[in-house]
Amino acid sequence: MSDKVDILAIGAHAGDAEISCGMALCRHVNQGKKVAMLHMTLGEKGHKKMPPERYAELKRTEAEYAAKTIGAKVYFLPYLDGELPINDDVKFAIADVIRDCKPSVILTHWVKSIHKDHVATALNVPDAQFYAGVEAFKRKAPAHWCGTLYYAENWEDREEFVPDLYLKVGAEDIRLWEEMVSKYALFRGEVTKFPYVDYYKALARVRGPEAGFEYATAFKLPPGARQKRIESFF
Numbered sequence: 001m002s003d004k005v006d007i008l009a010i011g012a013h014a015g016d017a018e019i020s021c022g023m024a025l026c027r028h029v030n031q032g033k034k035v036a037m038l039h040m041t042l043g044e045k046g047h048k049k050m051p052p053e054r055y056a057e058l059k060r061t062e063a064e065y066a067a068k069t070i071g072a073k074v075y076f077l078p079y080l081d082g083e084l085p086i087n088d089d090v091k092f093a094i095a096d097v098i099r100d101c102k103p104s105v106i107l108t109h110w111v112k113s114i115h116k117d118h119v120a121t122a123l124n125v126p127d128a129q130f131y132a133g134v135e136a137f138k139r140k141a142p143a144h145w146c147g148t149l150y151y152a153e154n155w156e157d158r159e160e161f162v163p164d165l166y167l168k169v170g171a172e173d174i175r176l177w178e179e180m181v182s183k184y185a186l187f188r189g190e191v192t193k194f195p196y197v198d199y200y201k202a203l204a205r206v207r208g209p210e211a212g213f214e215y216a217t218a219f220k221l222p223p224g225a226r227q228k229r230i231e232s233f234f
Contacts, residue, residue, distance in 0.1 A: 008103035013043025036073035094128035099141035112159035163218035166211030
């Protein structure tokens with residue numbers, strides 16, 4: 001799996017990248033771009049009735065179907081739900097994925113989250129971005145520098161999240177996103193009553209007029225970056 005992609009979305013659990021970065025991914029897929037998703041864990045402890053081992057199998061299958069819906073590459077790391085560490089082993093594992101798929105843009109969680117795995121992902125990714133770009137770190141694949149990192153909006157990562165970047169999305173992008181996330185029982189309302197699809201569609205409708213669009217998805221930028229509104233990452 002060494003074909004270059006344009007965007008890599010990194011989520012703490014299978015489903016996180018799709019629900020929070022998914023409209024942006026679908027926007028660019030509809031523009032002919034190539035995308036990939038990396039799931040740090042499967043989120044296997046998130047079902048109240050199904051044992052983690054069975055839910056892990058289901059979540060992996062759902063993630064594969066979701067990726068197939070938009071023609072995305074999909075990567076899985078072997079960490080456990082609720083137990084994602086912050087260390088160099090994790091950072092180099094992410095760096096290996098970055099080197100393999102060679103993205104121009106990375107999307108991930110905002111660091112101020114109520115979920116420890118989201119925080120861990122947000123803290124691991126910037127160092128992984130650095131490690132991936134330094135040739136002196138000898139790994140299986142050659143170094144690849146990705147200079148663009150954006151933090152996606154997620155209902156669990158809301159503390160101090162004030163948008164710096166608004167990406168325009170259209171009705172056709174949202175339709176593709178709905179088709180993708182519907183592969184997950186979680187987002188069909190079969191695991192929890194939280195209305196994920198309605199929430200993120202409403203959020204896109206709110207964020208759009210803030211930037212002069214009908215619909216938009218919002219991101220935080222790394223410290224020091226300037227606020228902007230765009231119709232594409234490219």
